[in-house]
Amino acid sequence: MEDLGNLMMGFQAALSWKNIAFMFIGVLxxxxxxxxxxxxxxxxxxILLPLTFGMDPLSAIILLSSIYWGAxxxxxxxxxxxxxxxEAWSVATTFDGYPMAVQGxxxxxxxxxxxxxxxxxxAGIIVITLVAPLVAKFALRFGPAEYFAVFLLTFCxxxxxxxENRAKIIASLSIGFLLAEVGLDQISGDLRLTxxxxxxxxxFNFLVVVIGLFGVxxxxxxxxxxLEFKGRSAKLDLKVVFKTWAxxxxxxxxxxxxCLVGVWMGVTPGGAIAASFMGYGLARRFSRRRDNFxxxxxxxxxxxxxxxxxxxxxxxxxxxxxxxxxxxxxAVLLGGLMIWGLxxxxxxxxxxxxxxxGLIASMYLGNIAGLxxxxxxxxxFAAIMRVPFAIIxxxxxxxxxxxxxxxGNAKFDIWLMIIxxxxxxxFKKLQFPLAPMVLALVLGDRTETAFRQAMLGSDGSLSVFxxxxxxxxxxxxxxxxxxxxxxxxxxxxxxxxKPSLAA
Amino acid sequence: xxxxxxxxxxxxxxxxxxxHAVACALFLLSCLVLWDSFGRGAGWASDGPQSGYFPMRVxxxxxxxxxxxxxxxxxxxxxxxxxxxxxxxxxxxLVPLLLYALMIQFWGIYLSSAIFMAGxxxxxxxxxxxxxxxxxxxxxxxxxxxxxxxxxVPLPKGPLETLLGY
Numbered sequence: 065m066e067d068l069g070n071l072m073m074g075f076q077a078a079l080s081w082k083n084i085a086f087m088f089i090g091v092l093x094x095x096x097x098x099x100x101x102x103x104x105x106x107x108x109x110x111i112l113l114p115l116t117f118g119m120d121p122l123s124a125i126i127l128l129s130s131i132y133w134g135a136x137x138x139x140x141x142x143x144x145x146x147x148x149x150x151e152a153w154s155v156a157t158t159f160d161g162y163p164m165a166v167q168g169x170x171x172x173x174x175x176x177x178x179x180x181x182x183x184x185x186x187a188g189i190i191v192i193t194l195v196a197p198l199v200a201k202f203a204l205r206f207g208p209a210e211y212f213a214v215f216l217l218t219f220c221x222x223x224x225x226x227x228e229n230r231a232k233i234i235a236s237l238s239i240g241f242l243l244a245e246v247g248l249d250q251i252s253g254d255l256r257l258t259x260x261x262x263x264x265x266x267x268f269n270f271l272v273v274v275i276g277l278f279g280v281x282x283x284x285x286x287x288x289x290x291l292e293f294k295g296r297s298a299k300l301d302l303k304v305v306f307k308t309w310a311x312x313x314x315x316x317x318x319x320x321x322x323c324l325v326g327v328w329m330g331v332t333p334g335g336a337i338a339a340s341f342m343g344y345g346l347a348r349r350f351s352r353r354r355d356n357f358x359x360x361x362x363x364x365x366x367x368x369x370x371x372x373x374x375x376x377x378x379x380x381x382x383x384x385x386x387x388x389x390x391x392x393x394x395a396v397l398l399g400g401l402m403i404w405g406l407x408x409x410x411x412x413x414x415x416x417x418x419x420x421x422g423l424i425a426s427m428y429l430g431n432i433a434g435l436x437x438x439x440x441x442x443x444x445f446a447a448i449m450r451v452p453f454a455i456i457x458x459x460x461x462x463x464x465x466x467x468x469x470x471x472g473n474a475k476f477d478i479w480l481m482i483i484x485x486x487x488x489x490x491f492k493k494l495q496f497p498l499a500p501m502v503l504a505l506v507l508g509d510r511t512e513t514a515f516r517q518a519m520l521g522s523d524g525s526l527s528v529f530x531x532x533x534x535x536x537x538x539x540x541x542x543x544x545x546x547x548x549x550x551x552x553x554x555x556x557x558x559x560x561x562k563p564s565l566a567a
Numbered sequence: 568x569x570x571x572x573x574x575x576x577x578x579x580x581x582x583x584x585x586x587h588a589v590a591c592a593l594f595l596l597s598c599l600v601l602w603d604s605f606g607r608g609a610g611w612a613s614d615g616p617q618s619g620y621f622p623m624r625v626x627x628x629x630x631x632x633x634x635x636x637x638x639x640x641x642x643x644x645x646x647x648x649x650x651x652x653x654x655x656x657x658x659x660x661l662v663p664l665l666l667y668a669l670m671i672q673f674w675g676i677y678l679s680s681a682i683f684m685a686g687x688x689x690x691x692x693x694x695x696x697x698x699x700x701x702x703x704x705x706x707x708x709x710x711x712x713x714x715x716x717x718x719x720v721p722l723p724k725g726p727l728e729t730l731l732g733y
Contacts, residue, residue: 115718231635235593238629242600245622254618257603280664287660288653454692455702461664462680466710469676470720478668486661493648494582494589512621520615 074421094134105135111467160364180369187323188377200410208517213538244508280485326374343371586640600626675725
């Protein structure tokens with residue numbers, strides 16, 4: 065019950081006029097960011113982060129996390145009306161959302177998507193409220209070895225769960241680590257990997273890398289796919305909204321299933337995309353109307369959206385409780401915490417109670433505000449997609465350039481942004497996952513510090529990573545996840561006689 | 568979503584070639600990292616791990632991954648990575664973007680943004696001149712208002728701003 069009191073305190077902190085204004089601005093910006101090509105959640109947050117350097121941390125995180133909520137809502141708009149998934153996790157939404165829009169049921173699909181997002185997000189927030197303080201309390205006992213084990217678990221789960229080629233995931237992670245190492249080594253004071261270049265001495269700022277990888281590259285990808293956005297029109301009035309809401313109770317089981325899948329997958333890093341597909345797949349398997357899936361079935365919109373947003377929201381749980389982001393956007397937010405002078409990790413719950421609980425309270429408020437705003441403003445945002453690409457693209461690129469510059473007041477960063485844009489473009493086309501790279505870049509320093517401190521403690525012996533039950537079981541879990549694909553392969557092979565039941 | 572279904576069969580670098588190229592580039596990168604790490608010391612000094620200790624290990628992992636990629640790249644199919652037509656489209660954005668970054672070095676961000684906006688809109692779209700002019704003037708002004716006045720974040724300025732007294 066102590067936590068309930070804390071939550072109330074959080075609401076008090078979050079409910080100032082200034083913070084509510086930031087919440088609305090954030091959600092609106094977030095929807096724009098989610099709708100426009102080339103500005104996803106991570107990139108939008110990264111561009112705006114430098115503007116919050118001078119703000120107090122709570123207002124800053126409310127603004128930025130609201131952008132995140134807005135982007136989650138916004139990506140559903142493009143998936144349904146334009147058949148263009150704004151984010152990778154809204155791909156599954158297009159399967160039934162777009163056919164519904166073609167049939168003239170766009171309003172219904174949008175309402176369903178937004179409401180489902182809201183339900184999923186709400187489930188995620190409740191889990192955060194209940195579980196995050198416990199995890200944090202537990203994690204207070206962690207030493208460097210345990211921390212390194214948790215980082216290892218994060219990276220291994222990316223490798224084990226990812227849908228891409230494993231060598232590419234590993235390469236992506238390694239590149240992120242190496243980028244993080246460039247510049248001054250905090251422990252020894254050596255300059256690493258700078259090759260005597262003064263520009264490289266400052267190291268790579270993850271914000272610049274994110275803006276290039278996610279922003280500039282996206283513009284390059286969208287131009288080569290042609291410049292025509294052919295969208296369906298959306299009429300959304302209260303009658304449609306209420307009519308759709310009246311149908312929802314019928315799908316309670318599917319919603320519940322997706323909430324569980326989403327929250328579970330979200331806590332493991334890189335889970336949102338997998339969660340949306342799993343939510344869709346499960347709904348299709350168990351639905352009574354399974355034949356209608358893919359042809360414009362309401363449940364086919366509800367299930368993936370709920371799961372994706374449950375995952376997107378609960379991705380913040382490990383970020384808050386352990387200082388480990390579950391998604392690329394969460395990684396950028398985590399970088400923000402460090403910039404505002406907060407030390408991410410379990411100590412936040414002890415030392416910055418007001419900040420943590422204010423943020424959690426703002427999640428409740430931000431999602432309610434988001435649902436209302438997005439329902440009210442869909443036509444406006446759908447209209448944004450009709451602005452010609454030749455106007456939108458330079459605007460986005462200018463915003464990216466300004467964003468990259470303001471990170472460190474360096475013109476060189478604009479060049480870096482372009483270079484990472486090109487790298488991101490090539491990597492996207494070759495199906496390299498980009499999120500692991502960002503994650504490793506953000507966590508690189510802390511992973512290395514934890515590793516070196518642990519090694520110092522053990523005098524260079526790796527046995528410190530299985531010295532006690534706690535660290536041993538985390539490392540064991542990490543290894544299990546790392547070799548998960550191999551294990552399932554062996555498992556399936558030994559049960560060969562019974563085909564067709566494999567997931 | 569990235570299934571690269573080309574509209575017309577067109578010539579261009581093949582996907583397999585790109586896979587090889589990227590794997591080789593990453594291999595070279597890992598060599599560079601190892602060279603740098605060993606140069607500074609990647610072992611164990613009297614006061615604990617040296618600064619190259621961790622990068623060396625990451626470099627080795629990257630080297631392993633790039634060799635694995637090189638191996639699996641042999642099996643990559645012959646599809647086109649990007650057609651020359653696509654390449655031209657992408658270049659239409661990249662070249663102005665590079666010029667934009669170059670302009671920022673000398674003229675600051677505001678004037679460059681105006682020129683970039685105008686150039687982009689004339690090159691890639693067909694808009695009436697008044698719209699192009701309006702967008703090119705409004706964009707930097709809006710940026711100026713938001714960044715310099717509202718958030719007091721200074722952006723790079725050039726001779727034009729000096730002339731105007733900033």
